[in-house]
Amino acid sequence: MSGVRLPFHPRLAEHALVRRHVIDGEEHVVLHDTRTGDLVRMGTREWAQLAAADGTRDLAGLTLAAAKSGALRRASELVVILERLQTMGLLADGIDRADAAPTPSDRPLFALPDFSLTCDASGACCGVYGSILFTRHEAARARVALPLVRDGGDHEERVFTPEQGTDASGSLAVALVDNCCAYLGGDGRCGIHAAAGEAAKPAACRIYPATFVDDGETIRVSLGVECACALDSVGVAGGAPLVADTARTGADLPAGARVIALPALLEIAASVTAPRAAYVAWSRLLAAQPSPADPVAALWSLAAAVDASGLDEAATLAALASPVLPDVNAVLPWIRALSERADSRVASASTWRSARDRSLTASREIAAAAASLRDPVALATAIATASPDPAGEAFYLRAVIHGHQLVGRLPLATALRDRAVRLLVARAMGALAPALRRPLTVLEAMLRGHGIEVYAREVRS
Numbered sequence: 001m002s003g004v005r006l007p008f009h010p011r012l013a014e015h016a017l018v019r020r021h022v023i024d025g026e027e028h029v030v031l032h033d034t035r036t037g038d039l040v041r042m043g044t045r046e047w048a049q050l051a052a053a054d055g056t057r058d059l060a061g062l063t064l065a066a067a068k069s070g071a072l073r074r075a076s077e078l079v080v081i082l083e084r085l086q087t088m089g090l091l092a093d094g095i096d097r098a099d100a101a102p103t104p105s106d107r108p109l110f111a112l113p114d115f116s117l118t119c120d121a122s123g124a125c126c127g128v129y130g131s132i133l134f135t136r137h138e139a140a141r142a143r144v145a146l147p148l149v150r151d152g153g154d155h156e157e158r159v160f161t162p163e164q165g166t167d168a169s170g171s172l173a174v175a176l177v178d179n180c181c182a183y184l185g186g187d188g189r190c191g192i193h194a195a196a197g198e199a200a201k202p203a204a205c206r207i208y209p210a211t212f213v214d215d216g217e218t219i220r221v222s223l224g225v226e227c228a229c230a231l232d233s234v235g236v237a238g239g240a241p242l243v244a245d246t247a248r249t250g251a252d253l254p255a256g257a258r259v260i261a262l263p264a265l266l267e268i269a270a271s272v273t274a275p276r277a278a279y280v281a282w283s284r285l286l287a288a289q290p291s292p293a294d295p296v297a298a299l300w301s302l303a304a305a306v307d308a309s310g311l312d313e314a315a316t317l318a319a320l321a322s323p324v325l326p327d328v329n330a331v332l333p334w335i336r337a338l339s340e341r342a343d344s345r346v347a348s349a350s351t352w353r354s355a356r357d358r359s360l361t362a363s364r365e366i367a368a369a370a371a372s373l374r375d376p377v378a379l380a381t382a383i384a385t386a387s388p389d390p391a392g393e394a395f396y397l398r399a400v401i402h403g404h405q406l407v408g409r410l411p412l413a414t415a416l417r418d419r420a421v422r423l424l425v426a427r428a429m430g431a432l433a434p435a436l437r438r439p440l441t442v443l444e445a446m447l448r449g450h451g452i453e454v455y456a457r458e459v460r461s
């Protein structure tokens with residue numbers, strides 16, 4: 001007996017994401033811990049044993065289910081798998097009773113003004129993320145349109161795993177081939193689009209990169225600045241709007257749009273909260289101001305103002321009127337934390353990801369840029385150097401503020417400093433690799449899509 005106490009009805013916890021990867025032609029199942037960025041690799045047979053652990057079966061029932069699927073060799077093997085996951089904090093007990101936040105239907109939409117997206121249809125976005133989600137209907141449609149992809153026509157489990165844990169009733173994550181969606185064609189085009197038309201693609205792909213946040217007054221429609229096309233579209237008319245021009249309320253959003261509701265109280269600094277309405281007013285105030293000449297100085301000064309005076313209007317305007325560049329010693333711990341997180345990501349990904357995997361290359365680019373800024377002299381120079389892309393950075397700030405992307409995961413003051421650090425690292429990425437297209441978007445996609453953003457919780461002064 002190992003002494004590890006297993007849940008009575010084991011299931012994977014919500015933060016344990018299972019993804020099926022094909023790496024250099026070989027199939028693997030990878031379990032990602034979204035809290036820590038750690039991962040567990042397992043064989044497809046191990047996963048087949050675990051897949052029945054949905055919180056409804058005790059160990060005996062789980063053993064029978066695994067035996068029925070043909071995946072079980074010895075009951076002790078299943079126990080070892082469960083104990084390992086339990087030790088890592090990746091199991092929960094019983095069924096998940098979490099209620100989904102209600103999506104308001106009559107809430108007015110408030111779309112980011114003066115922006116439309118011109119997509120280059122290169123398929124670059126289909127090879128960056130760790131999760132690409134399909135509804136069950138969309139997955140079925142894709143399997144019918146392209147049944148030979150991973151033999152998914154006959155075997156759903158070869159192309160899809162549950163979005164979260166082992167919950168077979170929710171959305172599905174598609175298998176990734178060298179981190180590209182299994183349905184991405186060799187020509188860089190979406191295979192589903194080519195075979196069955198654009199409407200057959202998953203809603204998440206058709207809606208990307210739009211974001212929807214309900215702030216109690218409106219649904220803010222913005223975008224994640226995570227694809228080069230987003231920045232290439234700035235100031236260019238004639239692209240696709242983030243939502244249809246005729247859309248007015250939540251009811252008009254496309255099917256499959258995920259609306260995130262801001263909580264009634266938001267953390268704005270360590271142990272300080274503010275009502276959601278006060279934060280919305282603060283964001284409106286910010287959006288009404290001209291773009292700052294130096295976004296890094298503006299973000300750092302705003303963070304100091306939030307720490308000192310909360311969401312006070314006069315303090316906010318004063319910070320924007322006289323932004324101060326951050327001190328090197330204040331930024332250094334942030335750079336170190338990001339550098340360590342990126343290094344760890346590279347070390348872990350290098351052991352199993354293909355050399356063709358774009359996310360591995362991007363991790364290395366981020367790690368190299370952060371490492372280059374660990375030298376205080378280099379960091380001081382970077383802080384004092386003007387942005388190489390003022391229009392792009394100004395748009396980034398506009399999209400982040402309009403989309404309420406500064407709140408929810410981190411206290412607002414921390415999030416403001418995090419964004420300043422991102423700008424510095426993205427500039428360094430561009431300096432180290434001048435051919436890299438829109439480094440800020442590469443950084444943004446990797447931070448969110450691969451969990452590197454947890455670095456901001458690991459900053460030690």
Ligand code: SF4
Pocket residue numbers: 125126132181182183184185189190191192193201202205
């Ligand atoms: S379904 Fe099509 S558009 Fe969506 S990620 Fe896959 S290849 Fe790209």
